[in-house]
Amino acid sequence: MTNRRRPNQRLRSLLSEADWTQEALARAVNALGSEIGSELHYDRTAVAHWLSGTQPRRPVPELVAEALSRRVDRTITPESAGFSATAPEPRGADPVSAITSLSRSDADAPRRVRLQQRPYRLADAKVPPRPATLSSWYGRAGPAAPSPRALALHDAVRFFASSIDAHGGRNGRSALAAYLADDVGPLLRARARHPDRPELLRTASRLSFLLARMYEDGQLHGLAQHCYTHAHRLAAEAGDRADWGLVLRAMGAQARRLGHIGPGLRLAEAAAEAVRTASPPRRAYVQAELAVVRARSGDRRGALAALSAAEYASDRSGGHRTAHRPQGAHGANADANGSGSGSAEPGPEKGTGKGTGTEARTGTGTGTGIEAEGPVVVRRRIDPASGPAANSAAPGPDPLPDPPGPSRPSGPPTRPDPPEPHTPRQQRRTPGTTCGPAPGGALRAPSVPPPRTASRAEGGAVPEPTADGAQTGGGPFDVYSPAALSFQVSLTLEALGDLSGALSALGRSRAERQPADVRGHALTQARMGRLLLRCGRLDDACVAWHGFLDGYLRLRSGEAEQAIQGMRRALTPYRSRGAVVDLLARALPGGPDEPPPPPPSSPAGH
Incomplete structure (x- = not known):
């Protein structure tokens, strides 16, 4: 650190405006450090140094400015926070x-x-x-x-x-x-x-x-x-x-x-x-994300409407699904769509609203394709009025579950709404929060259907790179697979409280993924392990996490590293169980299944 001659009154004034203690600012800076891949451990004594005039090294001034900007809801620069001027970012006029x-x-x-x-x-x-x-240019014909x-x-x-x-x-x-x-x-x-x-x-x-x-x-x-x-x-x-x-x-x-x-x-x-008015794969890709974020914001009906739109667009693009019939309110085959984990964007839905078909499709987040496709699926209608409200809280680690035990429904079922006219093919099921048997069959031997030709659907592109693109002749932006959609469905269903549906969707997502999609399959397994543990199924969760570790060794992925850290935290209360001992031994830092860490970024001092 280099010392300044005078106290930093600008920072002190901003702390007062933000109504923050020194400890609160330190926590906010540490949290922002994780967004740039840096593990920071500042406390109130570090903030006291900054207030006394100490100049921290990069990227701390930028992180402090961003933390204060979010708190006071206006743009704060490092200079306005009393730190030295920073070099401008490289920019271009075009x-x-x-x-x-x-x-x-x-x-x-x-x-x-x-x-x-x-x-x-x-x-x-x-x-x-x-x-x-x-x-x-939109809609204009390009060259032949x-x-x-x-x-x-x-x-x-x-x-x-x-x-x-x-x-x-x-x-x-x-x-x-x-x-x-x-x-x-x-x-x-x-x-x-x-x-x-x-x-x-x-x-x-x-x-x-x-x-x-x-x-x-x-x-x-x-x-x-x-x-x-x-x-x-x-x-x-x-x-x-x-x-x-x-x-x-x-x-x-x-x-x-x-x-x-x-x-x-x-x-x-x-x-x-x-x-x-774009091609069906593009609309399905966008509507699937809209469903997830609406569910996270508490808009159950909007989330289900977006899921219905995504499924309809996927049907028009030639997407197929795995045949699936519900087996009771909380059965293993209760329909839920969601897939993938990590950067993949699962969409588990619980109590879904009217007019949306929740169909298991697996998929990942933008930029990576974790997709698999299978035979036709039977879609069902879900009552939006039943089930817990959507979780609108910011994402964070799930609370550690109680030791494994029988799960119970969260509340009595309510009378379903009448079917919507725009989804006449859907069957109805009573939503629930309990977890049924292992979704998609046995966890240890997931069946992966052979790849089939994916439809390019009006020549439109989707933003999700997929393994299918190279096999079918279409580019990675030309298809949106059922696997990708199922992942989004799983995310939606989980946000709406339907863990059984979310697990079913993840099971389909996992089974549909192509062998080349190592990242998508591994992250789907990691997410499935987390949900299974929330349902009290410790042994099944360990099986899923072993599947995650099988792919983890082959990856250089920050999201996979986050998944393994979350697994270790979630299993801490069960570390004396035999299945957990074996799993954690594989996942130990520096163990046989641990890939080399990424190059560390420049340390940020006070």
Whole structure:
């Protein structure tokens, strides 16, 4: 630390305005550190040093400014908080220059550290103005066939999307940044007036999207947010309304995962409007996220309506589901849609509202495809009036369950509402909170159906890279698999309190995933273990977590690391049980199944 000559009165005034103690500010800074992949342990004595005039090293001034900005609901800069001026971020006047500058900074080691310390800025998690260029190009026919240069970029999209699925977001990230800086940027500048420029811009937007997804999976949320901004600007420059909306959907999902439900909802709603007349896979992808964030905000009927819209769009795109019949109110086969874990975005629903079909489909969050497809499924109607209210709290670790024991329904069932006319094929079941038998069959031997050809659905793209893309000839943005949708359903159902439905959806998601989707399968297993433990099924949870560890060794993924840390915390009360002893032995830091840790970021001192 370097000492200042005078006390920091600006910081003291801001603390008073925020009505925060020194300890409260320290906790907020530590929490923000986790959003950029840094483990910080500041306390009130560190804040006292800052108030006395001590200048902390980066990224602490930026984290303090962001913490105070969120608290007082106005923008606070490090300078206005009494810290030294910070160097401005690399920016460009146009989106091509901006993404090129960011990518080159990532390729340079000293600049990379500074770049990765960028905090996630809540003020930037807002719906950008709708560019005027969208109306001029949206729906306009493109060239008969992509140019050779555009085809090369499409091949790169497939390659890096598959890399995320197979190896995690930390693998190949610097290679994608170098490709954007050294190949894509110069190509776009050289073909500023060429007829294929819109297609090149669209593909550059997708590559930027994938880079943002890699940053997010590496727990570099501030940098991911910055990259998403460049991605939607490139899509706007290309005049592609649907791709612009897909990026907004990813930004909203990131905000939701960080606990910012309000901004996540606004971004998801704007994305839904942007893709309103787009191809079915795009609409399904956006509506699935809208269902999750509405459930998290307490809007049960809105969540179920969005799920119904996602399922209808998926049906139109040729999606198929696994045949499934409910077995009683709390049976193993109670329909619930949700899939994936970690960055995948599961959508477990409990008491779902009228007019929505909850169908098991598995899928992951934006940028990675954890998808599997199976035969046709029977959809059911769920009563929105029954079941507990949706959980609108910010995401956080689940409370440790009581030792395993029989589970009980949370309350008496209520009379279901009459079926909605727009979902006549759905069957009705009584929602419940209890957990039935292992979803999707035996945990130890999940069946994975053979891959089938996925429909490109009107040639539309979805923003979720999938293993199916390489197999079917369509790119990773061209399909939205049932596996991906099931993951979102699981998230929705869990937020609405339907753990049985969420588990059923996760079981289908797991069974449908392709072998190449190591990350999606592992994160789905980790999420299933957590839900099974909440249901008091310790042995089944351990089986699911063993499945997670099987894939964990092959991944370089921050979300997978978070999953294993959550597993260790959840199993602490049961650490003397035989099944848990064996599981924790596999998961010990430095143990045989522990992958090497990522390179540490620059330490932040006082």
